[in-house]
Amino acid sequence: MNILVCLKQILDPEVPARDFHIDPAQREAERGAANLVTNIFCENALETALQFRERSGNARITALSYGPATAEETLRKALAMKADGAALVVNDGNPNPHPLTVARVLAAAILQLGQFDLIMLGREAGDWGAGQTGALLAEELGVPCVAFADSIESAGDKLRIRRQTEWGWEIVEAQMPVVVTITNDEHNVPRIPKVRDVMMSYRQPLTKWNVSELGVNAGDAYYEVTELFIPQKETRCEFAAGDTEEERAGAFAKRLAELTSAL
Amino acid sequence: MKDIAIILFASAGFDKAAQGLTGAARRLADQAGAKLRAIVVGAAETVAAEVARIADTVVVADQPEVADYQPELCLNALTQICREIFPAAVLLSNDTYSQEIAPRLAHRLAGSAVGDGIEIRMQGDAVRVVRQVYGGKAQAVLEMKRSPAVVWLRARAFQPAPARAAAGEITRAALDLKPDPRTRIVERKREETGEARLEDARVIVAGGRGVGSREAFAAELQPFAEILGAQMAASRAACDAGWAPATWQVGQTGKKVAPDLYVAIGISGASQHMAGISEAKNVAAINTDAEAPIFKHCRFGIVGDYRKILPLVRQKLAAVAK
Numbered sequence: 001m002n003i004l005v006c007l008k009q010i011l012d013p014e015v016p017a018r019d020f021h022i023d024p025a026q027r028e029a030e031r032g033a034a035n036l037v038t039n040i041f042c043e044n045a046l047e048t049a050l051q052f053r054e055r056s057g058n059a060r061i062t063a064l065s066y067g068p069a070t071a072e073e074t075l076r077k078a079l080a081m082k083a084d085g086a087a088l089v090v091n092d093g094n095p096n097p098h099p100l101t102v103a104r105v106l107a108a109a110i111l112q113l114g115q116f117d118l119i120m121l122g123r124e125a126g127d128w129g130a131g132q133t134g135a136l137l138a139e140e141l142g143v144p145c146v147a148f149a150d151s152i153e154s155a156g157d158k159l160r161i162r163r164q165t166e167w168g169w170e171i172v173e174a175q176m177p178v179v180v181t182i183t184n185d186e187h188n189v190p191r192i193p194k195v196r197d198v199m200m201s202y203r204q205p206l207t208k209w210n211v212s213e214l215g216v217n218a219g220d221a222y223y224e225v226t227e228l229f230i231p232q233k234e235t236r237c238e239f240a241a242g243d244t245e246e247e248r249a250g251a252f253a254k255r256l257a258e259l260t261s262a263l
Numbered sequence: 264m265k266d267i268a269i270i271l272f273a274s275a276g277f278d279k280a281a282q283g284l285t286g287a288a289r290r291l292a293d294q295a296g297a298k299l300r301a302i303v304v305g306a307a308e309t310v311a312a313e314v315a316r317i318a319d320t321v322v323v324a325d326q327p328e329v330a331d332y333q334p335e336l337c338l339n340a341l342t343q344i345c346r347e348i349f350p351a352a353v354l355l356s357n358d359t360y361s362q363e364i365a366p367r368l369a370h371r372l373a374g375s376a377v378g379d380g381i382e383i384r385m386q387g388d389a390v391r392v393v394r395q396v397y398g399g400k401a402q403a404v405l406e407m408k409r410s411p412a413v414v415w416l417r418a419r420a421f422q423p424a425p426a427r428a429a430a431g432e433i434t435r436a437a438l439d440l441k442p443d444p445r446t447r448i449v450e451r452k453r454e455e456t457g458e459a460r461l462e463d464a465r466v467i468v469a470g471g472r473g474v475g476s477r478e479a480f481a482a483e484l485q486p487f488a489e490i491l492g493a494q495m496a497a498s499r500a501a502c503d504a505g506w507a508p509a510t511w512q513v514g515q516t517g518k519k520v521a522p523d524l525y526v527a528i529g530i531s532g533a534s535q536h537m538a539g540i541s542e543a544k545n546v547a548a549i550n551t552d553a554e555a556p557i558f559k560h561c562r563f564g565i566v567g568d569y570r571k572i573l574p575l576v577r578q579k580l581a582a583v584a585k
Contacts, residue, residue: 013398013515017534017556020400029397040516099366100375126515128396128403131378135366144335144445147363165359166460166518168510171450172334178446184516185509186502221408222375226391228403235546237558240565249572252547252565253579259524259545260466260491 001059001154001176003049004116005083006106006133007042009067009074011035013126020230027228028096029127038074041122043190045182046078048152049120050191056154060084062113066105067091072206079201080193087113087207089214096128098222103136108214110141113207117176118159123148123183134181143177150185265351265410266300267292269318270341272332272360273305273325277313279463280356283421285317287383288354290424292319295385300348301431304337306330311433316426322348324436335443338364342371344436350411352390354383356418357519369413376413377405379519381542383414390414398515399538419462419521420542454510461511464494467522467543469513470506471498471536473529473550473569477506483573484528490580496520498530514539528569532557549573 012035021030046063053059063078065071066089075086089109091097097105110116119141124131138145149163149172161172164183174180182188193201240255242248269288271281285301292299301318303311306325315321322344329340337360345353345368353368355361357379369376381402382393390412396403407414461467468488470480480495488495497507499514513520514536521542528549530536537560540546548557548564549572558564565572 011397013535014533015400017400020397022401027403029401100370126398129379129398129515131362132366132376135363136370139367139370144443145363145367146334146446148359163359164509165451166462168452168454170448170452172446173449174446175444186505189503223377223405223407226404226406228396228401230401233559235560235562237548237561238563239553239558240563245567245571246575248565248567249575250579252549252563252572253576253583255563256491256524256526256547256576257580257583259547 001056001118002114002116003052003059003061004110004113004119005042005046005049005061005063005078006119006121006137007046007063007065007074007078008039008122008125009036009065009071010039010125010127012037022228022230024228027225036070036073038077039122039125041124041182041184044184044188045120045122046081046083047188047190048150048182050082051188052152052154062087062116064106064109064113065089066102066109068095075206076201077193077198079204079206080197081191082197086204087209089209089211091211093211096225099130099132099136100220100222102133103140104216105211105214106133106137107140108216109209112209112214118152119177119179121179121181123181134179138179141177141179143179144174145179145181146172146174147181148183149180150183150188152180266298266348267295268300268302268345268348268350268353270302270304270353270355270361271310271314272358273303273307273310274332275358276307277310280358280418281310281314282423284354284356284416284418285314286424287416287418287421289317291352291354291383291385295351297351300350302341302344304329304332304341315431315433317424318431320431321433322436323433324438326438326440328440328442329438331448332360333446333448334363335446336440338367338371339443340436340438340440341368343438345372345411352412352414355413355415357415361415365413365415369411372411372413373409374411374413375407375409377407378415380414380416381420383416395538395541398534399541400534417519417521417542454508461494461496461513461518462520464520464522466491466493466524467496467520468493468526468528469496469498469530470501470528471530472500472504473531474501474506475529479570480506483570487573487577490577490584491526493526498536527557528573530557531555532560
């Protein structure tokens with residue numbers, strides 16, 4: 001069985017708000033001193049794929065990324081986590097392509113890489129968080145899509161996919177090929193690669209293309225960012241006052257009671 | 264002006280999200296001088312009747328193939344209905360099913376999708392949507408470049424619309440559906456919280472890393488939540504530690520809630536968490552660290568150890584209740 005996991009490298013979302021700056025003219029976040037990391041849901045997807053391979057035994061996992069040249073780091077880490085192969089489509093154009101372009105580029109790369117039974121992506125990225133790439137990729141490939149999954153099992157010639165809903169969860173039976181977007185769960189926390197595997201990952205082959213080599217029609221308009229800004233919050237906290245803890249707790253309780261009785 | 268459409272899944276009922284979605288769409292339609300056309304998927308006459316009080320027309324897709332949500336069949340049905348209506352915009356809520364199919368629906372209609380909108384407006388003929396990016400640290404305005412604009416909204420955060428004098432006409436969708444065996448939902452499990460959905464809760468008591476243990480959630484936070492008539496929630500740190508179930512998780516990687524009051528206990532207020540509560544009307548916090556970012560988002564707060572404060576607060580609240 002052939003599994004493809006798509007991974008995106010993003011600006012570290014853990015950067016505290018005070019160190020986060022934007023370039024309003026470019027309508028982009030500034031890199032600043034922030035690290036570049038693999039989007040967490042993409043790592044959850046890779047972890048889910050690795051666990052599937054460990055259970056089923058005969059799966060091959062290819063990691064694919066579309067991004068700047070630095071996204072090679074994301075793929076080296078995927079190899080260190082024990083993906084079987086990796087490919088990078090280098091984006092030398094618009095640094096923030098819209099999700100339809102991303103889906104088209106990924107679809108074109110997938111055609112080059114071969115046939116896949118299961119294509120996995122994170123449910124959204126921690127930077128722009130559009131939450132569309134998986135669904136649009138499924139449409140570009142003409143295959144079904146199951147969203148918000150947290151585990152996948154083999155069931156004969158089908159897959160049993162467990163996915164989260166706002167009420168609880170559902171089991172989806174899916175024929176292959178299928179696109180699945182992955183969300184986080186206590187069972188798919190990404191593993192930490194061994195130091196030796198990290199070193200070895202740099203010796204492994206990694207396929208690289210430029211977008212132009214793939215012949216993608218990525219030029220269509222989809223949406224345009226007309227403005228990017230940091231919202232100014234005006235909230236001013238009223239701290240509970242009092243000389244003793246009991247008085248302060250009393251003041252806090254009074255405010256809670258006022259507010260809840262007003263609801 | 265072409266019409267504005269909304270998609271409602273009847274299984275959720277005409278809940279706060281459906282009301283907010285309908286309200287947002289009604290105002291957008293009025294602004295654009297367009298009709299509001301509702302599409303109800305699934306069998307629930309009450310939902311169709313409720314939405315007909317606000318929409319100009321309602322089309323119901325209650326055929327057995329789509330009455331229980333199945334991704335491929337529902338997508339196919341909605342594509343057919345939207346091709347008939349030919350709307351300028353299709354609005355959905357931010358539930359699992361809507362998010363799963365909205366980008367695909369946009370693709371099939373040669374439109375553009377955008378999600379998690381907190382504001383939507385017309386700019387001339389174009390639809391503009393405001394949404395949070397970078398985990399809530401920034402906001403972006405996006406202009407949709409293809410039509411229809413398929414937009415899912417943080418629907419609970421929008422005001423409902425008043426009923427109109429004349430109810431809209433309700434019709435049944437004419438659909439040509441072929442079986443699609445490629446995917447099938449074979450099991451549906453509702454976690455029994457015994458309560459309404461967290462997304463619909465009016466008061467929420469949430470615990471974070473500072474709560475310290477699973478036992479403390481049960482022994483300290485639960486009784487406090489009961490006094491306030493609140494539902495329980497947790498930060499990602501508390502869920503990852505196994506102190507609270509994953510279904511309680513609020514934040515960028517969890518649920519987006521919009522309560523009237525959100526009481527954060529032992530939650531520092533990292534932007535990933537705040538991204539889930541940006542629509543809360545009032546935030547209150549208990550934290551040992553007066554410099555914790557959570558206080559920057561609070562209407563009121565108290566600095567101290569919740570283990571000492573909560574029993575006192577519970578006492579006072581119980582006294583007030585009497």
